[in-house]
Amino acid sequence: MTDERVGDRLWPMLRRLPPGSGVIFRHHATPPAERRALFARVRRIARARRLMLLAARPPLPGAAGLHGRVRGATSWPAHDRREAVAGRRAGAALLLASPVFPTRSHPGAEALGPMRAARIDCGAGMIALGGMTERRWRRVRALGFAGWAGIDGWDRPAGQGPRA
Known part of the structure; x- marks a missing residue:
């Protein structure tokens, strides 16, 4: 699960997840354009590491599902x-x-x-x-x-x- 309080610690956290794990991208308080850009970066890492990526509302393109x-x-x-x-x-x-x-x-x-x-x-x-x-x-x-x-x-x- 992601949120704003993890800041840049998000990147090493994503690297520690075992392949096949999932990520629920939240970042509810992040402004919409910044949230989409952050999600795109997380999505690239998730694809490369074979992680399932879900997005909390509002939905984001490229998510495997919705939370x-x-x-x-x-x-x-x-x-x-x-x-x-x-x-x-x-x-x-x-x-x-x-x-x-x-x-x-x-x-x-x-x-x-x-x-x-x-x-x-x-x-x-x-x-x-x-x-x-x-x-x-x-x-x-x-x-x-x-x-x-x-x-x-x-x-x-x-x-x-x-x-x-």
Whole structure:
């Protein structure tokens, strides 16, 4: 997941993602022309590294899909079972359960915790989001999550890998 607070750390973070991973490009507060240019640069890296690239609304040309609460979205945020059901009904292939753990992205938000997050699932494709790290992924993967997403979990100096 991208946003403005990562700044130029975005580029090494993209290089650390394993091929086959996905990127959800957000940058909601970036002015439209600058957002499109930034997306084009991310898209070039994603193509070269075989990363799936989704764009949060508004949609951007060249994205493999859309992230958000809109019919036909590829991925959908789900903070409870009601939102997960709505995402499935709207056709989302991936649901992002969040926040599983406390996260800097949503200071003060109550974390679901792994068990509660796993219970909101209503089909395959649930992604754990919120305070996720490689170590936390190893802890929650047996609960039925298809994968994990994060920002800070990938934000480490080169060679050190995700935070554990």
